[in-house]
Amino acid sequence: MNRSSARPLLITTALLLATFVVSMGVGSVRIPLHQTLEVLWNALRGIPAGSEQAYRAGVILLTLRLPRGLLMAMTGAALAGSGCAYQGLFRNPLADPYLIGAASGAGLGAVLSLTTRWPTGGFSYLAVPLSAFAGALLAVMLTYQLAKTGGTLPVTNLILAGVAVSSFATALSSFLMINASGELRRALVWLLGGSTMAGWKPVLGLLPYAAAGMAALSAMAFRLNVLQFGDEQAQQLGVNVRRSRGIIILAATLSTAAAVAFTGIIGFVGLIIPHIARRLWGGDMRRLMPLSLVCGAIFLLGADILARVVMAPQELPVGIITALCGAPFFLFILRQSKQGMW
Amino acid sequence: MLLQTDIQQAGYNASPVISGIRFALPPGRILAMIGPNGSGKTTLIRALSGVLPVVEGSVHINGTDLLRAGESERARLLAVVPQSTHIPPAFSVEEVVMLGRTPYLNWLGKSGQIDEEAADEAMRLTDVARFRGRICGSLSAGERQRVILARALAQDTPMLLMDEPTSHLDLRYQIEFLELAVGLAERQGKTVLVALHDLNLAARFGDDVMAMKDGKLAAYGSAEEILTPDTIRAIYGLPVDVFPSPNGQQVVIIPS
Numbered sequence: 001m002n003r004s005s006a007r008p009l010l011i012t013t014a015l016l017l018a019t020f021v022v023s024m025g026v027g028s029v030r031i032p033l034h035q036t037l038e039v040l041w042n043a044l045r046g047i048p049a050g051s052e053q054a055y056r057a058g059v060i061l062l063t064l065r066l067p068r069g070l071l072m073a074m075t076g077a078a079l080a081g082s083g084c085a086y087q088g089l090f091r092n093p094l095a096d097p098y099l100i101g102a103a104s105g106a107g108l109g110a111v112l113s114l115t116t117r118w119p120t121g122g123f124s125y126l127a128v129p130l131s132a133f134a135g136a137l138l139a140v141m142l143t144y145q146l147a148k149t150g151g152t153l154p155v156t157n158l159i160l161a162g163v164a165v166s167s168f169a170t171a172l173s174s175f176l177m178i179n180a181s182g183e184l185r186r187a188l189v190w191l192l193g194g195s196t197m198a199g200w201k202p203v204l205g206l207l208p209y210a211a212a213g214m215a216a217l218s219a220m221a222f223r224l225n226v227l228q229f230g231d232e233q234a235q236q237l238g239v240n241v242r243r244s245r246g247i248i249i250l251a252a253t254l255s256t257a258a259a260v261a262f263t264g265i266i267g268f269v270g271l272i273i274p275h276i277a278r279r280l281w282g283g284d285m286r287r288l289m290p291l292s293l294v295c296g297a298i299f300l301l302g303a304d305i306l307a308r309v310v311m312a313p314q315e316l317p318v319g320i321i322t323a324l325c326g327a328p329f330f331l332f333i334l335r336q337s338k339q340g341m342w
Numbered sequence: 343m344l345l346q347t348d349i350q351q352a353g354y355n356a357s358p359v360i361s362g363i364r365f366a367l368p369p370g371r372i373l374a375m376i377g378p379n380g381s382g383k384t385t386l387i388r389a390l391s392g393v394l395p396v397v398e399g400s401v402h403i404n405g406t407d408l409l410r411a412g413e414s415e416r417a418r419l420l421a422v423v424p425q426s427t428h429i430p431p432a433f434s435v436e437e438v439v440m441l442g443r444t445p446y447l448n449w450l451g452k453s454g455q456i457d458e459e460a461a462d463e464a465m466r467l468t469d470v471a472r473f474r475g476r477i478c479g480s481l482s483a484g485e486r487q488r489v490i491l492a493r494a495l496a497q498d499t500p501m502l503l504m505d506e507p508t509s510h511l512d513l514r515y516q517i518e519f520l521e522l523a524v525g526l527a528e529r530q531g532k533t534v535l536v537a538l539h540d541l542n543l544a545a546r547f548g549d550d551v552m553a554m555k556d557g558k559l560a561a562y563g564s565a566e567e568i569l570t571p572d573t574i575r576a577i578y579g580l581p582v583d584v585f586p587s588p589n590g591q592q593v594v595i596i597p598s
Contacts, residue, residue: 091430222451225437226444228430235393236424237497238417238445282477283432286451 083270105139268326
């Protein structure tokens, strides 16, 4: 494991910061770079804005764009990290948070909460994330139970069960949305990855879950390396396969559910990013996991910039952009894996 | 005795695949395991290496019961070269060999100088050091098998199990690989259990030969005792002729 990971990590982190700063300036009101930096720098030092114009820019940046940028970066990282873990764990280049039903389950939970508008009152803003969590965990547990034969968990079973659970959850979501016509738009926008929540609330809501999930995934990177050789070889190399796999699945599902709960279903990030990162920097998860996290953040920030500029002043749901990039990429990987290139 | 096996029965679920397997191996011995398809060779190797769901009995290496030991402890006593070796193609050769050190590393997989040296030595002995930086997806089957052997050597165990390690290799690589593996094991004082399809390879490389049939231990003894027309016929149901090889050091077995 001599290939150094310091340099690519440094370069990608610099790229992430640059993308972040660019995303601050883009939107219906264009804020020049120097002003963006000035506002952020002053806010960090707690200095109030000097002019009317700086004050306006400050409001836009600090209450809208900064939290949105952070939300997108965290979501991208969480999705790419869990995709990286699923791909390694299931030894399948097409594995991503959608594969084992996590995202669709989270979607169903969220749609259920959006269409029934329950509970109302002080806890209503927590209803969507909490039911998304419940849905994701339920879906993953269901997939796991369906796929399990005896004491083992064959990969093919897992993938097939994931597809079945996923389709079922999506069908139920559609049914709920059609039945609750008044709420259709809100649920649809959410499902396409256009967050219905703005400001700092979702950022602070997402942070603890995503941080816990991503930290656990990073800590499990070495075990993931060994698990990629298959259960039997991993066990013969001294890994407690069942425990390691359980922790990884929980951590990846937590990251996915958190991301889905606060930003809706944003597809293909967990598929594309780990794949590209593996091509560029090899298969060692201790290098791949942190790089996937950073690149996932870059990718989603970039997609969000596009979502804000292509039809400006109207914004597109960012999930449309990622799907437009992701679907052709999906086919590309499919071709490659058929040719045994993975 | 280094290895003491007493398996009453073992299998994938309640119905046993193998039963009544009792044998012991002194240190430094090469035991070749033969038997027809489905006779339980792979199942026995799985049972010994602790990956079979149901095993009743005990397997001791140097006094430690493998079936009740933790994964790391077991992996420090016993390394396995499996039949078909899946290597994720994006891993480099040295990354794979380094994974042999897993039972000695902590959760984060932080390796020290001892681990680096063990991996280097294993790569040197198996002659994979010269392509250590290459990606495993670009290796030939024979090279890949040597990488897995290097990984098993890096595990630094007193016992080595090999499950038909040469079944995907051509004739030259079969001989080269087994000579390398058995030679290294002998030099390092390792005890080896190797399942082989080819009876001539078993005759050539086994100090002892063990024959499996229908999940049971059908015969056990020196190569000369086991590789006779009568025993082979009893095990495979096929009449064979056994000749001394032209160099006189072993036997050659061909179907009659």
